[in-house]
Amino acid sequence: MHAASFHWGMGMGDAQRRLQLALDAAHMAIWDSRMPNGKIVDGTVSWSAHGATLLGLKAQQLTQPFAAFLDCVVPDDRRRVVAVMQDAAERRGDYELEYRVRWPDGTQRWLAAKARVFCDAGGAPERTLGLIWDVSARVLDKLRAAERKELAEVTLSSIGDGVITTDALGKTVYLNRAAEQLTGWTNALAQGLDIGVTLRLVDEASGAALEHPAVKCLHQRQAIGVSAHSQLVTRDGRRIAVEDTAAPIWSSDGVVLGVVVVFRDVSHERKLSQQLSWQATHDSLTGLINRREFETQVAAALRASKLDGHVHALLYMDLDQFKVVNDTCGHTAGDVLLQLLAKMLQEAMRDSDILARLGGDELGVLLPHCPPDQARLIAEQIRQSINDFHFVWDASSFELGVSIGLVEINQDSKSMTGLLIAADQACYLAKEQGRNRILVYQESDLMLARRQGEMLWVTRLNEAFELQHFRLYAMPIVHLSARAESHDEILIRILNTQGELILPGAFIPAAERYDLMAAIDRWVIKAVCHHIKSVRDSLAAPDAFAESHRRTPALFSVNLSGVSLGDPCLQDYVTEQFVEYEVAPEQICFEITETALIANLPRAQVFMQHMKQLGCRFSLDDFGSGFSSFGYLKALPVDYLKIDGIFVRGIAGNAVNRAMVKAINEVGHVMGLQTVAEYVEDEATLGVVRALGVDYAQGYAVGNLRPLTPGRD
Incomplete structure (x- = not known):
């Protein structure tokens, strides 16, 4: 069609007007090209005013060489445009084509064309005539949909959870990579199989088949929550502990198209849960x-x-x-x-x-x-x-x-x-x-015997005070780095008249019931101060001077009972001993249990703050046995956390205990505290404690119990 033919004028016929109105309504233009000697590239292209705008040009009728039109086409599409049109010319047939054009402002658009080849009287191809329109919106929607689909497939393929989809009949449609690996079924082999075959679930306790979450989901038309006792039986017969959920796939008009089942391997978590459950009861x-x-x-x-x-x-x-x-x-x-x-x-x-x-x-x-x-x-x-x-x-x-x-x-x-x-x-x-x-x-016999036994211990304790039968022993607390320092926990015993050592477990209950614990604590404090002075006095003058100026003097940890913590006169008594025996407060560390702290918290805080100002240190004993301990750490001037021995013993072969010690150690370090592992009895335990970064160890693997004082006169 020649350019002149686009001029409709006032004499335009009704048919032509209706055609133009239809083209405008459809946002289409006439696509008209001439090809002398049957060669597309040697011809011209004619555009209506609307057609010119499809190239980003001014809205006016335009005829241009085919080469000029081709310059508007994105380079990657040019060869294909020429090939399709030339092929149609040689076939004397129709063609359809989509290609990209770049506008003068750099914008890229997608155009679609449909045209027919017309021949001259001799049958030679002379021109193509058809329609052209902008399909950018459709193509972009299609590209976005493809990208979303690809992204979804890549996402499903890369996530760790297994994902299986089914149709409305419960037949398998899709497995992601994790589902293939977990079930042993490939996506190709599983196509069309019942979901109960590709994802075979049984009860982990009985081995009986479970009501399948996908089938249940299809019946109830709602999401099915996590099943906590499922096992997946793989294609080769292995069993894997899994958690699974199922949800319906809905169409836009509310029809259930199928189900998506998400499941994951929870073998490790379930094993750990079983271990924790066993630990709780054994x-x-x-x-x-x-x-x-x-x-x-x-x-x-x-x-x-x-x-x-x-x-x-x-x-x-x-x-x-x-x-x-x-x-x-x-x-x-x-x-x-x-x-x-x-x-x-x-x-x-x-x-x-x-x-x-x-x-x-x-x-x-x-x-x-x-x-x-x-x-x-x-x-x-x-x-x-x-x-x-x-x-x-x-x-x-x-x-x-x-x-x-x-x-x-x-x-x-x-x-x-x-x-x-x-x-x-x-x-x-x-x-x-x-x-x-x-x-x-027999209730009557036992009540009498208990009273008699307690009173007997009261007598023995009073004799121990009078006859100096108490003995102190030192248990080393050893730093696990190269730091050399002397730090001992002081433990009390009674040496009876038969020469037997009686451990605290035998006499402390009676001492607590008959208000003798405060007296025992004061005896220990005084005896430790006396020992420090005795050691210093036994040294030659130069050695004594060097001892008094050591950067890290010997440190002694003294246990305090709850009764003593609640004694408002204790701090004055301790201060008096420091003065009498010329003891540096920095050499004394008081060990306090969480139970004693909770029972006497207000007075304990006052005592600890006062002693801390003097230079004493504090250790929280048996830390971890009651997790309320964490709540008190911020309010108390504690220097050391002694990790409860129940977690330390057997740590080399117990993953749960190891995790507990690791957690307590890390909390302590975050709060700026030193940590001590109790009951480190062998090299294997010592190795684990050291590897976890605990600061100190106490137990037979690092030091033996030894007498501190032979007695007091």
Whole structure:
């Protein structure tokens, strides 16, 4: 069509007007090109005014050489434009074409053309005539959709969770890479298979098939939440712990098109959860159930007695020579002894009997459906088997005994706590009456014996004050870097008239009940100050001068009871000892337990602030046994955190304990505190503690208990 033919004028026919109106409404223009000798590139292109605007040009009729038009086309598309048009000319046929043009302002647009080739009278191709219009919006939408699809596929392919989609019948449509790896099915193999085949889920406890979340989702037409006990059975039969959710895929008009199932491997998390659950109910050293779980079992037995009238029995056992093994050979030997005894006792008991470790060397046994006479026979068998047990460690051999308290569980029993207290009291009386024996709980006998035992200890403690029977021992606290310093925790013992050392566990309860703890604490403070002065006075003058000017003088950690923390006169007493014995406050560190702090917090804060100003240091003992400790750290001038030994012992083979120590150590360091690991009894534990970055260690792996003073005069 020649350019002149675009001039419609006033004489335009109705048909032409209607055509123009239709083209304008469709945003289309006439696409007209001439090709002399059948060569597209040698011809011209004619545009209507609207057609010129499609090239970004002024809205006016225009005829231009084909080469000029081709310059408007994006270079990458030029060869294709020429090839398609030339092919149509040679075929004398139609063609369709999409290509990009770049406007003079740099804008890029997409154009679409449809045209037909017309020939002259001799049949030679003469021109193409058709329509052209802007399709940029459609093409961009298509490109964006493709990008979104590609992004979604890349995202699904790269995420760690498995994703499977189904159709409305639950047939598999798509698996991402993680789903392929977890299930063992490839995307190609899984196509069209039922979701129950590609994602086979069973209950981890029973192995029974579960109601599939995808099927449930299709039936209920709503999202299905996480299943916490599912196992995936892979294509090759392996089982993997998974968590899975399912959600419907909706169309725009509210039709469920299928389901998307998201699942992930939670083997590690579930294993850790099981370990934590086991830890919560078991003793990590012996594998026996712990005190908390034992109390639960006793409570259940008591409920059963009240419901059905059955009689059960409870044994409370205390090993008689356990402390001798610990003191002679160290805690590692004691741990091995407990493990061997636990294994031996479990093998000897009935399947229904329940054996537990209640504390250090204390064991409990629950004998279900066991009348008193039979319970006494079983208790005697246990006593005899422990009595016959010989424990050998290095060159030392030990014979053991056990004191057993026996209490009946029946309809008249008052409470679980009362039963345990009764059994404990019976065990205590068995020890008082000569050890290695069984005593059946009788309330009248036990109450009298307990009062007599406590009063006896009051007498012994008063004698210890009068006759100077108290002895101090030092347990080193060793820095785990190259820093050389002297730091000891001071521990108290009683040396009785038979030459036996009595540990605090035997006399501290009586001292607490009869208000003697404050006196014991003051004795220890005074004795430590006296020791510091004695060491200094024993040195030659130059050595004494050097000692007094050491950058890091010897540090002594002294334990304070809750009673002393609540004593408003304690700080004056401590100050008087510092003055009398010329002791630098920097040489004293007070160790305080969380329990004592909580019970006496206001006065403890006053005492700690005053002593801190003088130069004393403070250590929070058994940190981690009660997590409320974290809340007090900000309000108290603490220098050291002593990580509870329950987390440190066995840390080399216990990932949970290792994580606990790591967390406590990091919290301490963030708060600017030094950390101390207690009960570091062997090289393996020491290696782990050192690797975790703990500052100090205390235990037989770094130093032995040694006498501090031979006595006081």
